[in-house]
Amino acid sequence: MTVGVFGLGRFGSFWASLLSERFSVIAYDRDPDIKPPQRVRRVSLEALGNCPIVFLCVTIRAVPEVLQVIAPYLAKNTIIADTCSVKVLPGKWLLEYLPQETPILATHPMFGPESAKDGLEGLAIMIDPLRLDARQAQFWEDVFAGLGLTVVRMTCEEHDREAAYSQALTHFVGRSLYRIGLPETPIATRWYKKLHSVAKQCVRDSHVLFEDMQTLNPFAQEMRRRVVQGFIDTLQDLGDPSTQQLIQIDEKIREEPHDRCSE
Amino acid sequence: MTVGVFGLGRFGSFWASLLSERFSVIAYDRDPDIKPPQRVRRVSLEALGNCPIVFLCVTIRAVPEVLQVIAPYLAKNTIIADTCSVKVLPGKWLLEYLPQETPILATHPMFGPESAKDGLEGLAIMIDPLRLDARQAQFWEDVFAGLGLTVVRMTCEEHDREAAYSQALTHFVGRSLYRIGLPETPIATRWYKKLHSVAKQCVRDSHVLFEDMQTLNPFAQEMRRRVVQGFIDTLQDLGDPSTQQLIQIDEKIREEPHDRCSE
Incomplete structure (x- = not known):
């Protein structure tokens, strides 16, 4: 299975690198000079939009713009998962700017490169399957638990x-x-x-x-x-x-x- | 050697207990109902004033009053060591209220029962021999180091x-x-x-x-x-x-x- 990452900043590079231990990871960044982490392959927006899930790793304020950039390239079943540190507003944007049929998973990994440097045990990830069938929500919950994370399901509002x-x-x-x-x-x-x-x-x-x-x-x-x-x-x-x-x-x-x- | 402790509150009891691992410890508290820790013997002010060193373990604001209470009972060579969390003002009081010949050691153990519960390693004690000969200052520095503490010599002003x-x-x-x-x-x-x-x-x-x-x-x-x-x-x-x-x-x-x- 191939997983996509949009944005290779500090968190995006870390997240892509983490996912690459389990999946084949492809990534896009608007900056052509940015170097992807080991095992992560840079691709075009077309290629990114065709993989089964794309994690958005961009600044919160950039989400509306990024959704408009990526929307035209999305295959029908591509899940968009954000990783924003706040959830109510990005959740609203995801539902508003993405095509009606695009499945949506809100996530917030409660850690970064620094707190994860001694391993993921004891660290948490919040998820809210905003527009995702129960089977797929369970699949991703199991993936995160498999990485050693404590998965916390709560609404975007409870999170904020x-x-x-x-x-x-x-x-x-x-x-x-x-x-x-x-x-x-x-x-x-x-x-x-x-x-x-x-x-x-x-x-x-x-x-x-x-x-x-x-x-x-x-x-x-x-x-x-x-x-x-x-x-x-x-x-x-x-x-x-x-x-x-x-x-x-x-x-x-x-x-x-x-x-x-x-x- | 016998060591005295004035005040058996939360810190005084802890400090008396700690010292009792190395020394014979006697203690005074104005409250007759307070129970001393194991191995610590309650004594009168007369007995306390006759031992080689008395640690004051009282609230900072009580120091002037306590010094006036204990001063008449002090033997000529009894060292008074305070353990206050601030040092400039108590230092001034010690020099002001104690007899001219009374030796004085300002100390501040930078820990309490909670931070010391897993041992004293890595914990610090500040000392300032306000009126103490070099040999006695070194003796107490060695005692504290022997307990596993990091001894930091600095002036009361630097401390505060x-x-x-x-x-x-x-x-x-x-x-x-x-x-x-x-x-x-x-x-x-x-x-x-x-x-x-x-x-x-x-x-x-x-x-x-x-x-x-x-x-x-x-x-x-x-x-x-x-x-x-x-x-x-x-x-x-x-x-x-x-x-x-x-x-x-x-x-x-x-x-x-x-x-x-x-x-």
Whole structure:
């Protein structure tokens, strides 16, 4: 069986490489200079659209454009599987921009090259068979389980609700701490070392992915509001004179939506 | 050799227990009902003041009062060693409230019962021989190293400057996140699990310790200002409309000192 990958960036190359341990993998990238991983063969859009499944490994914001690029080349039964870090909006785009008959599998591998470098055991992949028959959904669930992954079936909405914390919060906090320059010190505690490693890890992902996680997940704004509230409460405990101002910000965040989900 | 411990709270009991593996340990606590750990014998203040070294294991804010309580009972050569999580202010108090001839060793074991439960290897203890001859300082350095600890000699000021991050920042962030109720989810990433474990750990320590870390470390306020600045910058990246208000808070924090170091 041949598996297709659209996009050979950091995640796409990693994902293609992982799949190539089980399948014959072909890939497309609009950049002709990008070098595919070992065992992965670069092909044209025509060839990609003819294989049984194509995983989209592109930035979230690029999905609508990529769907319009690939749609004309899709064979009738080619499954399109996205791998986006948010799911509600890409799910809507998949159903909207793809031909009526194209089967659709929403997936989110909850890991990247860094967290997977010591093996896949204990790592999770979320799947939502948005438009896929039960037999094919089970087939892909078994494939992912066969790789050693924990497969979690949930709706795109459940995913975004939980990922607003498990992912968007982690990156929001990690990036905010990283930029103030957490020092290395011989008196680091075990817990500071953990926090430091989280901050260092978060900035390995692209800033575009970070922005998309924060602004294209419909639950991320509420998460940020709650994080600000958490800091307000802590500063209040400490009798910090700036608490009143933080409460005003909090009200501002409640009033003015600034994510792009509502655009 | 007999070692004394003043205070049998969570840390004092742990510390007394640890020392009892090498030394005969006697302890005092003002609460007559508190049960000492195995191998540790409760004694009067008179007996405690006569042993070669007494470790103070009390809340930071209690140090001035405790020093006044114990001072009249101290034998001429009894070393007083504090174990406070901040060092500049307790160091000043030790020099101020103890008799001129009392030898003083400032220490900060960078761990507690939780982080030490799998052994002491890789854990650090900071020491600053504030008023101690070189031979005795070396003796205690060797004792701590003999327990498997990494001994870090630095001044109390260096300690507080670095602990404002390695400790106060970790607890500031951990407590603020814990109170918003980080959810458990099957799609937790490796990094979210780490962040979650840090938040859960921070709230095991008492709220009094948390407050003292934040308000009695002369560098903690500047740390909190920088954390707020980090969030400002991140929200600014995201085009968040509340950025302007956060900048006002930041200016407020700069203007109005609200720690207790300057009292």
